[in-house]
Amino acid sequence: MSDIRIITGNEAAALAVKLAEPGVIAAYPITPQTKLAEVLSEYVESGELKAEYIRVESEHSSLTVCMSASTVGARVFTATSSNGLLYMHEQLHWAAGSRLPVVMCCVNRGVGAPWSIFNDQQDSFSQRDTGWIQIYCRDNQEILDTIIQAYRIAEEVYIPVMVCYDGFILSHTMMPVEVPDAGTVKEFLPPYKPHTFLSPNDPKTINPVFFATRRENSEGILCDGYMEMRYKLQAAFEKSGDIIKNASSQWAEMTGRDHGGLIWKYMTEDAELILTGMGSIATEATLAADALRNEGIRAGVVGIRAYRPFPKKEVVQAFRKATAIAVFEKCISYGYEGGVCSDLKAAFYGTAIKAPVHDYIVGLGGRDVKTEEIVDAARTTLESIRAGKTDNKITWLNCYTGAQAEDNGWGVIRGDPQP
Amino acid sequence: MACHLCGITKQQIERCKGSWAISRMTFFLGGIMVMHEIIWHGRGGQGVVLAAQILAEAAYIQGFPGVTSAPTFGPERRGAPLTASTRISDTTVRTFSQIASADIAVILDESLFKIANGKGKIKESGLVIVNTTLTPQQIEPEGNFTVATVDATGIAGEYRLSMSGSPVVNTLLLGALSMASGLVSLENIEKGLKKKMPRNKAFSNFQAIQAVFERTLYVKNKE
Numbered sequence: 001m002s003d004i005r006i007i008t009g010n011e012a013a014a015l016a017v018k019l020a021e022p023g024v025i026a027a028y029p030i031t032p033q034t035k036l037a038e039v040l041s042e043y044v045e046s047g048e049l050k051a052e053y054i055r056v057e058s059e060h061s062s063l064t065v066c067m068s069a070s071t072v073g074a075r076v077f078t079a080t081s082s083n084g085l086l087y088m089h090e091q092l093h094w095a096a097g098s099r100l101p102v103v104m105c106c107v108n109r110g111v112g113a114p115w116s117i118f119n120d121q122q123d124s125f126s127q128r129d130t131g132w133i134q135i136y137c138r139d140n141q142e143i144l145d146t147i148i149q150a151y152r153i154a155e156e157v158y159i160p161v162m163v164c165y166d167g168f169i170l171s172h173t174m175m176p177v178e179v180p181d182a183g184t185v186k187e188f189l190p191p192y193k194p195h196t197f198l199s200p201n202d203p204k205t206i207n208p209v210f211f212a213t214r215r216e217n218s219e220g221i222l223c224d225g226y227m228e229m230r231y232k233l234q235a236a237f238e239k240s241g242d243i244i245k246n247a248s249s250q251w252a253e254m255t256g257r258d259h260g261g262l263i264w265k266y267m268t269e270d271a272e273l274i275l276t277g278m279g280s281i282a283t284e285a286t287l288a289a290d291a292l293r294n295e296g297i298r299a300g301v302v303g304i305r306a307y308r309p310f311p312k313k314e315v316v317q318a319f320r321k322a323t324a325i326a327v328f329e330k331c332i333s334y335g336y337e338g339g340v341c342s343d344l345k346a347a348f349y350g351t352a353i354k355a356p357v358h359d360y361i362v363g364l365g366g367r368d369v370k371t372e373e374i375v376d377a378a379r380t381t382l383e384s385i386r387a388g389k390t391d392n393k394i395t396w397l398n399c400y401t402g403a404q405a406e407d408n409g410w411g412v413i414r415g416d417p418q419p
Numbered sequence: 420m421a422c423h424l425c426g427i428t429k430q431q432i433e434r435c436k437g438s439w440a441i442s443r444m445t446f447f448l449g450g451i452m453v454m455h456e457i458i459w460h461g462r463g464g465q466g467v468v469l470a471a472q473i474l475a476e477a478a479y480i481q482g483f484p485g486v487t488s489a490p491t492f493g494p495e496r497r498g499a500p501l502t503a504s505t506r507i508s509d510t511t512v513r514t515f516s517q518i519a520s521a522d523i524a525v526i527l528d529e530s531l532f533k534i535a536n537g538k539g540k541i542k543e544s545g546l547v548i549v550n551t552t553l554t555p556q557q558i559e560p561e562g563n564f565t566v567a568t569v570d571a572t573g574i575a576g577e578y579r580l581s582m583s584g585s586p587v588v589n590t591l592l593l594g595a596l597s598m599a600s601g602l603v604s605l606e607n608i609e610k611g612l613k614k615k616m617p618r619n620k621a622f623s624n625f626q627a628i629q630a631v632f633e634r635t636l637y638v639k640n641k642e
Contacts, residue, residue, distance in 0.1 A: 006475055006486060006614075169515045173489040174472055176479060280515050287513050370516045 003179045009170035012140040012177045013079070013105050013163075014039035016147035018049045019185040020103075023074035026054040026065035030084040031117045032167035033107040037079060059084040063091040063102070070100040071206065073197035075151065078102070081167055082109035082123045089127065092160075096131025096233060098207055101154035101161075101192070103147065104132075108279065108330070109167040110365040118366020119167040121278065125307075125331035125339050127162070131233055133240060134307040136278035137165040140177045142259045148180075149247040151189050156247075157240045158195065159233070164307075166280045166330075168366065184254055241309045262311035264303040265318055267293070271300030273382045274319055277328040278304045278340060281362065281369060285328060288374035297382060304340055312347045319348070325357045326381040328374060328397075332361050337394050345392070356390050362397045373398060454485070454508040455602060456518045459589075460535040461527035464497040466582075466589030469615065470525070471503035473593060477603045477611030478507040485512040500531055507602065525596060526550060527571075527588050536561045544640055548595045550588050555638040567599035567637035574634065578627040590624045594631030605632055 007015070013036050017025070025044065027037040043049035052069075056062045059080050066076040080088065085106055095102050106124040110116035124134060133153065137143045143165050150161040165171065198206060210226040217223050224232070245261030252258035266286045268274060273292065275285040282303035292299035302318045304311070319325060329338040336342065341359035348357075358381040363369045377397055384393075457474065461467035468490045475488040485508030491501045504518050520542050526535045529551040536547055538561060547560055548567045555566040575586035593608050603611075608628060612621040 004479075006472070006479060006488075166515075168489075173487050173515060174475055175487045175512065176484070283513050284515060368517050370519065371514055 003181070004176050005179055006174050007140065007177050008035065008172055008174050009137075009140045009143050009165050010035040010107070010172070011039060012144040013147055013165070014043065015177075015179055016144040017077050018043050019180065019182060020077070020148055020151050020189060021049070021075065021191075022051050022077040022103075024052045024054065024066065024069035024076045025078065026056050026062040026069075027077075027079050028056055028059045028062045028084060030059070030081045030109075032109055032119075032171045033079050033081040033084070033105065035171070036105060036107065040077075059087040060091060063088045063095065063104070066102050066104075067091060067095050067098065067100055070095075070102055070194075071098070071198050073192070073194045073199075075155075075192040076102055077104070079105035079107065081107045082111050082117075085123045085127060086111060089130070092127055092130035092132060095160045097229070099158040099233070099236070101151070101158055103150045103154055103161050103163065105143075105147070106162050106164045107167045107171045108164055114365075116365035117167075119169050120330035120364045120366070121164065121166075122331045122364070124162060124164045125333075128308060128339065131159070131237075132308065133157075133159050133161040133237075133244070135161065135163055135244070135305055136307060137163065137170065137305075138259075138264075138280060138283040138303055140170055140173070140175050141257065143170065144177055144179070145251060145255070145257055145259060148185055148189055149244075149251055151192075152247045153240065153243050155192055157236050157243050159236055159240055164279065169280045178255075178257070180255055188251060188254055237309045241306070241311065241313075244306055244309075260303065260305050261314075262306040262309070263314045263318060264305060266301040266303070268300035268302060268318055268321075271298050271322060273297055273299045273324045273326070273378060274302055274322040275299065275326050275328065275374065275378050276302045276304060276340065276344070277330075278307060279330075281328050281330060281374075284369060284371055285374055287371045288378060291371065291375045292378060295379075297379065299378065307340070307343075310343050310347070315344060315347050316351050316353065319344070319353055319355070320351075322353070322355045324382045324385040325355050326378045327357060327359045328362050328369070328377075329359070330361075330363045341392075341394075356385050357392050358384075359392070359394045360397045361394065361399075367398065369397070454506060454512070455523065455600075456521045457505040457507070457523040457525065457596070458518050458521040458535075458540075459503045459505070459525050459527070460531045461501065461503075461589065462497075462531070463495045463499045463501055464583070464585070465527050466587070467501065467503040467527060470527075470589035470593060471505045473590060473608070473611045473615050474505045474596065474603065475507070475611075476614045477593070477607040478505070480607045480610045481603050483507045483509060485510050487512045487515070489515075500534060521545060523548065523596065523600060523602075525592050527592060529553075532558075536564065538562075546600055548592060548599055548635075550592060550595075555636050563640055565599070565637055565639045567595055567635055569595045569631050569635040571595070571631055574627055574630050578623065578630070580623060580627055587624070587627075591627050591631045594628035595635040598632045598635040599637045605629065 029037045044053040066078045070076045108121045110120040154161045214225045248261040285301045289299040327341045338359045459467040471488040475486040479486045487506045523546045525548045546565045550571040552570045571588040571591040572586045580587040609625045
């Protein structure tokens, strides 16, 4: 009989980590990740999870502990949010450059200033180029399943994996989650066998200063230069897409739960209007698509699951029939536009996809995004494109300042935007 | 056979037959989804979050595959007004936005009645459940709601249910919700309790919940 529990995203994540049996955990508590760090410490304290839980004074140290433990061959786990992730920034690069299969949860939260403890995705988005795989989850079941898959992926391709899920919206909301049995997880994820690890029995130097050019070491072996090492990370990313897809489909075979590999699709087959986004906002968008279909608009949703590696081939395939595209994202590259929007347009360049892409910046700092608001925005996109407007527009949804602001009764501000 | 208006199936109707719930199901965005949105109003320390969770457990056992429960997002203080929510649906819940207008409002502390039933916070002909010594006739809601009342605080006293010196009313109002809405049976509420608290505590709570169920009064569509 299946074990279905009604649990929060943080509890689902903790269960997944327990099932993956890491040897070392180091996490520094930060809202909204706190419960995850707490539950894991309870598992270790009670003996349910036989791991070292190392207490640290900061996030920089928690990732450093994980990297060190991974270097000596342990499976490791850490988790953080927001400014905690930003504090790890230096070590994020280091973990990826060292090709350590660290798995981390980023419980997405807006970054200060101004202070917010609430959800958006600016934290993980701003760490996009550190060389980590990033996977965004749409519900609590996907969080649990993705963490288990993340270890398989990381340990196969030697790239650290960040499993991202929306703070509060998923981390603190309870919903039914099927918990796989330990046997299934063991079969899918055997104990970690590191390719290279540091040991007193086999002393070596890892990550010395690399030179710009290839050169022989003291033993006369021609070694890669810095650039070759960095190229190898990119080359590993290029094959990581297939590894993510395989992990996803094998998990689906074993458990019956398929979350999609790099992307997932909802009623896109005949869709003229495609809504897209990452994480829980994309789940909400599926309801918007239902509502639009009730109005006679052929709408569908593409959820971006893997943001890095970016699923270029898959999005070109999924969006090829769309005449209008609306992106809903909880992050922005200041001075330009949302990241998913930029990446989609870059993926479409040189293909037959000519549909304008409208970018909606939504839900920053926890601002509630209602299905009806997504419906209105997507409909506006379709109508303006039907009217022949082909520009790529950026809109901050429900964000109005000054005299034109007006309360719509939901506690959010609506009205005509400032010029 | 499905309803020509909303696509609701016969089995779905059967499940809620004879109850208040069937008279005002949520026809969510005109789709086939039947979703009930319940909001719990209380003060920090009264246990609205736990009540919302137990209801989700009970509804899942009742056969609703889609349930979610969420606290007010953010820091909480003892004594401050706060809410928690439960969504109960015939299909997987795909909305995580906050409930704007609830089908059912459960009010643990009657001093919050004015806030809780304010304009637009409860759907037209929704259900309001209040912990009070007043009868439904004595309550004047802000809209066309079904009003249910019960003296849960008094019953908690009779059954000697207290925590940190305050009467336990959160779980007790599940009895009133079961009675007035028919959404979830008492039997399944008992099962839900057992998932969330130790057996002896679940037992003593359930004794009082049954008394609350018996003594809940309601008046339909009170203006």
